[in-house]
Amino acid sequence: MIYKRLLIILLLLSSMLNAGNSFLMPDQAFKTNIETTKENVEFTLTLDESIYIYDEQLEISIAYGKESTEITDKLVFPIPEIYHETNVHFGTLTIKVPKILIQQITNNSDAVVEFNFQGCSKAGLCYQPMTKTIEYKSEKIAVAQPAKEKKSESGTIADTLASGDVALILITFFGFGLLLALTPCVFPMIPILSSIIVSHSGGGKDMTAKRGLYLSIIYVLAMSVAYTIAGVIAGLFGANLQAALQNPIVLVIFSGVFVALAFSMFGYYELSLPSTWQTKIDKLTLKEDEESGHGVLGVAIMGFLSALIVGPCVAPPLAGALVYIGGTGDALLGGAALFVMSIGMGLPLLLVGAGAGKYMPKPGGWMDNVSKVFGVVMLGVAIWMLERIIPIGFTFILWSLLFFGSGLYLFRLGNYISKVIASLLLIIGIIFGIGVATKATNILDPLENVFGDKKTHLEFKRVHTVKELDDIISNSTKPIMLDFYADWCISCKELEHNTFSNKEVQNKLKDFILLQVDTTANSDDDKALLKRFNLFGPPGIIFWKNKKELKNITIIGYKDPKEFLNIIGKEF
Amino acid sequence: MFKLFLVSTLFISSIYAGSINWSKENLDDTIEKLSDKKQKIVMAYFWLEGCNACEYMSDRVFNDDEVSEYINKNFISFKTNKIPMDYPVFAYPTIYFIDEDGNELGDPIMGAKNLDEFMFTIEEIKEKFSN
Numbered sequence: 001m002i003y004k005r006l007l008i009i010l011l012l013l014s015s016m017l018n019a020g021n022s023f024l025m026p027d028q029a030f031k032t033n034i035e036t037t038k039e040n041v042e043f044t045l046t047l048d049e050s051i052y053i054y055d056e057q058l059e060i061s062i063a064y065g066k067e068s069t070e071i072t073d074k075l076v077f078p079i080p081e082i083y084h085e086t087n088v089h090f091g092t093l094t095i096k097v098p099k100i101l102i103q104q105i106t107n108n109s110d111a112v113v114e115f116n117f118q119g120c121s122k123a124g125l126c127y128q129p130m131t132k133t134i135e136y137k138s139e140k141i142a143v144a145q146p147a148k149e150k151k152s153e154s155g156t157i158a159d160t161l162a163s164g165d166v167a168l169i170l171i172t173f174f175g176f177g178l179l180l181a182l183t184p185c186v187f188p189m190i191p192i193l194s195s196i197i198v199s200h201s202g203g204g205k206d207m208t209a210k211r212g213l214y215l216s217i218i219y220v221l222a223m224s225v226a227y228t229i230a231g232v233i234a235g236l237f238g239a240n241l242q243a244a245l246q247n248p249i250v251l252v253i254f255s256g257v258f259v260a261l262a263f264s265m266f267g268y269y270e271l272s273l274p275s276t277w278q279t280k281i282d283k284l285t286l287k288e289d290e291e292s293g294h295g296v297l298g299v300a301i302m303g304f305l306s307a308l309i310v311g312p313c314v315a316p317p318l319a320g321a322l323v324y325i326g327g328t329g330d331a332l333l334g335g336a337a338l339f340v341m342s343i344g345m346g347l348p349l350l351l352v353g354a355g356a357g358k359y360m361p362k363p364g365g366w367m368d369n370v371s372k373v374f375g376v377v378m379l380g381v382a383i384w385m386l387e388r389i390i391p392i393g394f395t396f397i398l399w400s401l402l403f404f405g406s407g408l409y410l411f412r413l414g415n416y417i418s419k420v421i422a423s424l425l426l427i428i429g430i431i432f433g434i435g436v437a438t439k440a441t442n443i444l445d446p447l448e449n450v451f452g453d454k455k456t457h458l459e460f461k462r463v464h465t466v467k468e469l470d471d472i473i474s475n476s477t478k479p480i481m482l483d484f485y486a487d488w489c490i491s492c493k494e495l496e497h498n499t500f501s502n503k504e505v506q507n508k509l510k511d512f513i514l515l516q517v518d519t520t521a522n523s524d525d526d527k528a529l530l531k532r533f534n535l536f537g538p539p540g541i542i543f544w545k546n547k548k549e550l551k552n553i554t555i556i557g558y559k560d561p562k563e564f565l566n567i568i569g570k571e572f
Numbered sequence: 573m574f575k576l577f578l579v580s581t582l583f584i585s586s587i588y589a590g591s592i593n594w595s596k597e598n599l600d601d602t603i604e605k606l607s608d609k610k611q612k613i614v615m616a617y618f619w620l621e622g623c624n625a626c627e628y629m630s631d632r633v634f635n636d637d638e639v640s641e642y643i644n645k646n647f648i649s650f651k652t653n654k655i656p657m658d659y660p661v662f663a664y665p666t667i668y669f670i671d672e673d674g675n676e677l678g679d680p681i682m683g684a685k686n687l688d689e690f691m692f693t694i695e696e697i698k699e700k701f702s703n
Contacts, residue, residue, distance in 0.1 A: 026662055057622065084624055118622065124684030126623035126664045128655075 034134040040096040043115045053119035055080035055087035064111040111136045173337045177344020216353020220346030222303030227342040232335040248389045255382035262378035376406050396436040404429030458500045460516035465525045479545045482515040484538035491558035492539040502561035592640045595650040602650045606672035617651040620664040625684040646698045677701045
């Protein structure tokens with residue numbers, strides 16, 4: 001009896017199952033088509049009428065590099081039907097995977113999109129899980145889309161370059177140069193240039209706008225040559241230029257040159273071209289002014305060196321250009337691009353030069369004093385350069401001596417105003433002296449150890465090799481911040497003293513794994529780490545969230561706490 | 573009331589249901605040992621996780637007294653959810669009948685069958701191939 005009932009039930013059930021061995025082969029049962037449209041990668045699955053697929057087994061993932069991310073949750077699927085108590089799909093399914101999503105996940109690299117599904121036939125047969133894949137080539141054109149990936153400053157410039165068109169590249173770089181001229185980067189050049197013009201009119205000759213312009217042009221051209229050489233070298237060697245410029249030997253030589261220039265300002269000697277060259281240049285340029293060649297070499301040297309001084313400041317755009325040039329090995333284009341950029345940068349300086357020449361007051365004895373002031377500024381520049389390689393205590397001593405020395409000199413002059421200024425300088429000198437005595441560590445705040453309220457600093461874990469870094473990243477559960485640091489890097493110290501010691505910043509970073517690479521030694525491992533992130537030197541800060549590098553918030557150069565929080569606020 | 577009766581009879585029948593003696597060895601060894609046994613055909617059952625048709629076979633067919641008794645008497649049974657190397661399986665369930673030399677006997681059963689159909693098929697195989 002029981003058996004008979006069972007038989008009836010089973011017969012009922014079996015009516016749903018098609019008899020016979022006429023089963024469809026998988027490719028007949030599941031017809032798939034994947035195509036790439038303007039915005040999506042579209043997967044169309046056409047099921048034979050007897051076929052259904054399990055909703056639960058539908059899985060879409062993106063594989064890129066060695067990683068794979070499941071994106072099933074992020075996509076929209078048709079509403080499943082219930083069949084034998086299971087959620088299934090019949091008929092035709094279209095699954096759209098937005099390209100933007102792929103780009104976001106893979107950081108714009110090539111990827112493979114995988115569609116996994118499993119289905120059965122109503123005839124009582126199930127098929128093996130199946131996977132269909134399509135290769136997705138990352139599209140540069142996608143930059144034009146509204147939801148393009150945000151890139152950091154240097155990224156944008158590298159992108160412009162990567163787009164190819166030579167004329168466009170040059171115009172763009174000229175534009176970048178002009179923009180750079182509006183940044184504080186160029187400000188240090190203005191006093192330098194003015195001082196040159198002033199010192200060159202020191203001989204008692206009238207300084208005309210023409211002559212001012214002439215000197216400025218030499219200055220700007222020399223500056224451009226410096227950048228051009230940097231561009232060409234980067235093009236030829238893909239070299240780590242900025243790090244090379246921060247090499248102790250180079251820094252010592254340059255600061256030596258600045259000391260020499262300072263003494264020339266003090267009137268001990270004058271740097272000029274050999275007389276034969278001078279006459280030639282005079283003939284070519286300002287014939288009416290016999291002595292115009294005087295000090296031209298000095299101007300050129302100053303221009304050349306100025307480019308190097310402001311180097312760290314213009315690092316982001318420069319790095320962008322160098323990344324590209326280093327990558328393509330196109331020395332000619334690299335050189336041309338940087339030349340045009342520095343001309344753009346120097347354009348306002350030409351105006352300053354012409355103006356300084358024209359509106360310069362009548363020369364007289366006071367000009368010598370102005371020259372001396374600029375001499376002191378030069379010495380300051382020399383110390384500033386040395387700061388990167390000498391112990392901080394010694395830096396304090398030098399600053400202290402500079403202020404004290406110039407203060408005493410002024411005091412000796414004896415007139416009322418100079419005594420006031422002298423006293424100020426002496427006080428600053430003394431403050432720096434206190435800095436030395438109290439072992440202050442921040443040149444911008446010599447009294448940090450005098451007044452209590454000691455700032456707390458972030459604790460970084462030092463990373464030495466790419467492998468070490470990769471291990472940490474792959475084992476991480478928290479977000480990661482990696483800071484590139486070097487003893488000689490002033491911006492790094494500013495970051496440390498102003499930004500990383502800020503309470504709000506510390507609060508924001510408290511759940512982060514904080515890593516630091518010390519590139520002071522510029523070892524091969526350091527270079528490999530810098531290269532990994534296309535950085536040309538510190539400071540550079542890279543972030544990871546969920547083990548993925550967040551290229552859009554990569555920080556290059558100094559950022560104050562507010563800017564820093566703004567930038568990382570985009571992702572955290 | 574009828575439903576309750578139905579459910580309880582199904583439940584009871586499943587407890588007392590006969591079961592198939594599945595081979596504990598791998599397929600090759602199972603085939604190799606055929607010559608030692610009085611049954612001369614291997615029934616190889618390929619199933620898959622998450623396959624509702626396979627579940628149907630296990631729950632409703634292989635658990636049936638008459639079926640399991642018949643199979644145990646006439647076949648050596650083997651089951652696996654691994655993909656077989658030597659026998660083409662593209663869908664599940666698939667049941668192959670294999671002789672001691674590893675040859676396929678008749679057509680494999682593909683897809684779930686109800687009790688009657690299944691009985692009919694295995695009886696046919698038995699009559700055709702075991703002498």
